């Protein structure tokens with residue numbers, strides 16, 4: 318069974334979810350004479366299988382460093398050199414095969430090449446399928462912070478072949494589910510009920526529960542980015558848990574999984590909502606129990622707050638000196654908390670300090 322989730326907007330496309338989806342690529346790369354296939358070393362075989370579906374197009378394989386090590390301007394520049402050598406034109410297509418880090422890089426390579434060529438993320442991780450590959454947010458990291466250089470560049474289509482999850486380490490499945498939990502709290506509480514009913518089933522890559530969770534979270538994201546691609550307002554809700562989460566990732570020099578850092582960030586954000594009188598105690602506490610049930614981290618170093626605060630200031634939601642956080646005014650009622658006192662931030666941090 319193949320599920321097609323439409324993403325609306327000026328450049329609409331489908332997110333295709335299913336198994337054995339090689340046949341989906343040709344329509345997304347139609348008219349391309351060249352297809353560059355970016356992938357990390359561990360996914361070479363999968364990338365070759367994807368490339369085999371490119372038909373008559375010339376395939377330009379580009380192996381990139383794994384995970385966040387690939388999300389750099391230097392790696393992007395190497396990719397652009399390769400596209401130049403291959404004579405890549407505006408009708409050619411960049412395909413990213415991998416987790417969210419690889420598809421963020423591939424999308425940015427495509428967004429900047431000739432000021433924008435088509436691209437297709439073939440997501441191979443849970444985080445990639447439910448979040449990174451959908452919505453056209455592409456980026457690399459720089460010394461100043463996470464995802465600070467990038468572009469909004471919607472893909473031509475998104476392929477989420479659930480068969481890929483068979484080889485994804487269990488810890489990466491759990492980390493990807495942090496983004497699914499985020500979707501549950503900001504928009505679709507059924508997600509939370511499904512996880513609470515059977516966390517082990519949620520983590521099983523062959524099971525129907527994970528598939529339903531993946532599809533539900535994609536729909537949450539599609540509904541948001543379809544009306545606010547450029548993050549002019551509504552899209553900010555997708556950043557729930559990310560202000561502290563990104564600061565932790567940077568503090569750990571990107572050795573933590575994104576989803577692990579977001580799990581801690583979600584608990585912090587829930588506590589911010591509770592302390593400012595916007596979120597009820599039970600819903601705040603539910604963040605911890607759901608994330609714990611998936612084995613995700615819920616705490617970070619108590620001594621790190623003074624380093625994390627300046628890192629949070631480079632968050633893209635900040636406006637001048639004003640830090641802005643996504644918080645909840647209730648289940649599935651996201652809002653913005655602007656300029657909380659540092660005392661409140663410290664008090665919320667106490668909820669995750671170890």
Ligand SMILES: NC(=O)c1ccc[n+]([C@@H]2O[C@H](COP(=O)([O-])OP(=O)(O)OC[C@H]3O[C@@H](n4cnc5c(N)ncnc54)[C@H](O)[C@@H]3O)[C@@H](O)[C@H]2O)c1
Pocket residue numbers: 357359360383384385388415416417418419421441442443444445448449450451452453454455464481482483484485486489492493496574575576
């Ligand atoms: N653009 C967006 O809207 C958006 C949304 C969410 C996350 N992200 C970004 O995505 C990244 C997190 O995504 P991620 O968790 O997929 O990270 P990742 O790409 O680093 O993948 C995690 C690890 O899993 C491996 N892997 C991926 N698929 C595999 C498979 N099928 N089998 C075996 N190993 C596999 C990768 O090689 C890597 O080692 C972060 O950089 C985050 O900032 C972006």
Ligand SMILES: O=C(O)C(=O)C[C@@H](O)[C@H](O)[C@H](O)COP(=O)(O)O
Pocket residue numbers: 448452454456463464496548552553555556559633
């Ligand atoms: O798509 C979005 O918008 C998101 O915020 C989704 C996040 O899960 C994702 O990690 C995104 O890359 C964060 O964006 P950033 O603008 O804070 O870098």
Ligand SMILES: [Zn+2]
Pocket residue numbers: 448496559575579
């Ligand atoms: Zn994220």
